[in-house]
Amino acid sequence: MHPADQLLRRAVFAxxxxxxxxxxxxxxxxxxxxxxxxxxxxxxxxxISGTGTGFGSPAVIAFLVVAVALVIGDTIAExxxxxxxxxxxxxxxxxxxxxxxxxxxxxxxxxSVSVGDMISRVTTDAxxxxxxxxxxxxxxxGTVTSLGAIIALTLLHWSLGVVFVLGVPLSVxxxxxxxxxxxxxxxxxxxxxxxxxxxxxxxxxGWRTIRASGSQxxxxxxxxxxxxxxxxxxxxxxxxxxxxxxxxxxxxxAVEIAVVVTAGIEVAAGVLSVGSLLAAAGYAVLGMVFLNQxxxxxxxxxxxxxxxxxxxxxxxxxPRSGVALLTQGNGHLELSSVWVRNSxxxxxxxxxxxxxxxxxxxxxxxxxxxGKSALAAVSGRLRSPDVGQVSLDGRDLxxxxxTELRAAVGYAFERPVLLGDTIAEAIxxxxxxxxxxxxxxxxxxxxxxxxxxxxxxxxxxxxxxPLSGGEAQRIGLARAVLREPRxxxxxxxxxxxDTVTEAAVGMxxxxxxxxxTRVVVTHRAAVAARADLVVWLVRGRVHAVDSHKQLWRxxxxxxxxxQN
Numbered sequence: 001m002h003p004a005d006q007l008l009r010r011a012v013f014a015x016x017x018x019x020x021x022x023x024x025x026x027x028x029x030x031x032x033x034x035x036x037x038x039x040x041x042x043x044x045x046x047x048i049s050g051t052g053t054g055f056g057s058p059a060v061i062a063f064l065v066v067a068v069a070l071v072i073g074d075t076i077a078e079x080x081x082x083x084x085x086x087x088x089x090x091x092x093x094x095x096x097x098x099x100x101x102x103x104x105x106x107x108x109x110x111x112s113v114s115v116g117d118m119i120s121r122v123t124t125d126a127x128x129x130x131x132x133x134x135x136x137x138x139x140x141x142g143t144v145t146s147l148g149a150i151i152a153l154t155l156l157h158w159s160l161g162v163v164f165v166l167g168v169p170l171s172v173x174x175x176x177x178x179x180x181x182x183x184x185x186x187x188x189x190x191x192x193x194x195x196x197x198x199x200x201x202x203x204x205x206g207w208r209t210i211r212a213s214g215s216q217x218x219x220x221x222x223x224x225x226x227x228x229x230x231x232x233x234x235x236x237x238x239x240x241x242x243x244x245x246x247x248x249x250x251x252x253x254a255v256e257i258a259v260v261v262t263a264g265i266e267v268a269a270g271v272l273s274v275g276s277l278l279a280a281a282g283y284a285v286l287g288m289v290f291l292n293q294x295x296x297x298x299x300x301x302x303x304x305x306x307x308x309x310x311x312x313x314x315x316x317x318x319p320r321s322g323v324a325l326l327t328q329g330n331g332h333l334e335l336s337s338v339w340v341r342n343s344x345x346x347x348x349x350x351x352x353x354x355x356x357x358x359x360x361x362x363x364x365x366x367x368x369x370x371g372k373s374a375l376a377a378v379s380g381r382l383r384s385p386d387v388g389q390v391s392l393d394g395r396d397l398x399x400x401x402x403t404e405l406r407a408a409v410g411y412a413f414e415r416p417v418l419l420g421d422t423i424a425e426a427i428x429x430x431x432x433x434x435x436x437x438x439x440x441x442x443x444x445x446x447x448x449x450x451x452x453x454x455x456x457x458x459x460x461x462x463x464x465x466p467l468s469g470g471e472a473q474r475i476g477l478a479r480a481v482l483r484e485p486r487x488x489x490x491x492x493x494x495x496x497x498d499t500v501t502e503a504a505v506g507m508x509x510x511x512x513x514x515x516x517t518r519v520v521v522t523h524r525a526a527v528a529a530r531a532d533l534v535v536w537l538v539r540g541r542v543h544a545v546d547s548h549k550q551l552w553r554x555x556x557x558x559x560x561x562x563q564n
Contacts, residue, residue, distance in 0.1 A: 004311035007095070008303060012133045014091035015084060022080035023137050029073030030141040032066050034148045037282030039063045041275030048274060081134040089130030096122055096313050103316045113313060116198030121313060125190060125306035132303035139296045142289045149286035153259065156276055156283070163262050164255060164287055185237040186305040192230040199223040259284040319384045322399035326408055329393025330358035331486040331517030333379060338388035340374045340540075348374040350540040352388070356533070361510075361518040363528040363548070366537035367560055372521045375537065376491040379519050380409035392487060406430075410485035412493035416476025423451055423465060424458035427478045441482040444512045446505050447474035469496040477505065484513060490520045499526055506530055525552075525561045536560075 001009075013019060043059040100118070113121070154161030203210065203223050210219045263280035266272040272280070333356040340349040348371045356362050364372050377383045378390050381397040390397045397405060418426040427438050438458060442448040450471050454460040467475070473496050480488060488509070494502045503526070509518070520527060528534050528548045536544045536551060544551060551557045 002308075003314075004308040005304065007092075007311050007314070008129060008132060008307040011088040011091045011130060011307075012136065015087035018080050018083045018087065019133055019137075022077055022084055022134060023141075025073050025076035025080055026137050026141050027073075029070055029077055030145045030148075032070035032073055033286060034145060034152065035066045036063075036070065037279040037286070038152070039066050040282065041273070041279035043275075044278055045273050045275035081137075084133040085131050088133050089126050092126040092130055092307075092310060093122055096126065096310055099314050099316075099318060102318050114194070114198035114201075116196075116201035117194030118313065119201070120190070120194045120197040121306075121309050124193070125309050128299075128302045128306040129310060130303075131299055135296045135299040135303065139290075139300070142296070146287050146290045149283040149289075152283045153280060153287065156280055157263070157266050157272060159262050159266065160259055160280055160283075163258050164284065185233060185240055186302050187308070189230065189233040189237055190305065190309055192226050192233055196223070196226045196230060199226070255288060256281070256284040259287075319381075320398070321402045322396075323401060324395060324399040325404050326395050326400055327393050329486065330515050332356070332358040332393050333487060333517055333519070334389075334391040335375075335378070336389045336391070338378055338385040338390060340371070340378060340383070341386040342374075347386075348540055349378070349385070352540075352542055354535060354542065354545070356517060356519065358393070358517055359515040360532045361520065361530070363531035363534045364519060364521045364537065365523070365528055365534060365560065366543075367563060370537040371540040372537060373491055374540075375535075376411075376489050376519060376521050380411060380487060380489050381405055382411065407483055408485055409487045409489065410480035410483055412473070412477045412480040412488075412490050414473070414492040414495050416472055416479070416493075418462055418472060418475060420462060422456075422459050422461055423454070423475065426462055426475055427458075427482060429479055431482055433482060437482065438478075440512075441478040442475075444481050444505075444508045445474040445478035446501055446508060447471060447478055450474070470498070470501070473497065474501075474505070481509065481513065484516075486516055488513065488516060488518045490518065490522075492521050492523065494527070495523065499524075502527065503530075523561070528561075 039059070039062045043063045046057060046059040150161055150164055153164055200223055203219055210216060260277070260281050263272060263277045267274060267277050333354070335352050335354040338349055338352040339347055342348040352371075352375065354362075364375055366372050374383075378385050381390065381400075384398065392400075392408065400408075419429050420426040424435065424438050427441055435458065439448060442451055442458075450467075451458055451460070454465060473493055477490070477493055480490075480493075494505060497505065502524070506527070520531060522528060525548070531548065533545060534548050534551055535542060536546075536557065544554075544557075
């Protein structure tokens, strides 16, 4: 079994209790539908013969019981079906989103899937794949119902069964060809839909540039470029379904008419009763259920195609979390022969070896593309090195649990994404703390005064908070220092601050977190000057490690800051 089909199978059984309930309720409805023609025939024959015309007669009671059972089964099945679909979709989305978040942004860069396509798969494809469970139940019971109807026709008279069965082979071939074509057409449709989503996402993100350059019409044409191919793929999908429905619309009634005509001949010959004629008509309709389930075949084809697209997101290797705890310490950071791959043929970091003393502040400098952000990422294991080892206080970070690691290492970024409903939630994100602790972290980041001026202070909703780039950076910095980590990694996290505010933030960090290690990625000479050591990267390698004062004597070092 293909791994994508295994994923789909686990989604189907995401909630076994409701799936069993759906199967039982649908089975009750299917059984009642098979009994209904028989009890109807019995009631009609009884009425014609005059032996059972009252509501208390056995024939009428049997008819009412079967009808009520059919209604109850259908009602429960509808509710259970909705629950099964919801649970299956939730399972698939949780599985994919958890995997994508776990592999991290650096691993996602190597996926052959764009952000827009990824969103399309998590939303649309997961919904399509999650609808499989009731489709399977309905298809299975539909098949059983059809077989039961054929047997019932044969029991009424052997000629009825023969006439019906003669039309089955053509129906099976028709359904099989349709199922194959549907999967192919749907895969092409979903790929093109993902491309369209990607183009639209890019346009939304870059709307200011588009408007400033006056290229709205050109961008509109670029975004809508996949539409003709999408229309072609969609039309092919619907044509294949139309062919099945059209063929079924002709073949189904033809078989049913043939059965009814045959039954009528037997009634005329005195072999069958009038009630049996009605039963034969009912069973002929039930016997064609499997052919009339074109929508179920469509659902199965779509579900399998969408499951394969979801599985493509799960093929990236998830970094393993350790089980060990960190030893006591103040943040002694060691990197031993660390290599970080940027692509299959290139490396961002090449054999980096560093020894950062506990409590030291280390500035990481270099031209754009030299590997500064990659070094910051591996220092706290936001990403794992492809080769080499990173240790904190003597413990390999690959051996440390994720919870322990995130408590020991704090990160702040150049463009922080603030999560939560309010500013207080953005600062305390992921940490259950008091408002006093939140305010303390904001004061360290020199953003408490800004927040206090807002109408609702720390309870101001993020969506309406008028934050500048520098203020957002300081809130991100407050979020990082809230845990009081032993290692604080600042990836150009003060780039939008003026030099005075940046110096104040640096002093506040030193006073609030004494003896803690800091790794600071920066483009500013003033920040490097305040650091204990400067790591100078050139093309992914350590070019020099020294104080800013010593390195400043190198003209290339001075020129680097001028270029930055």
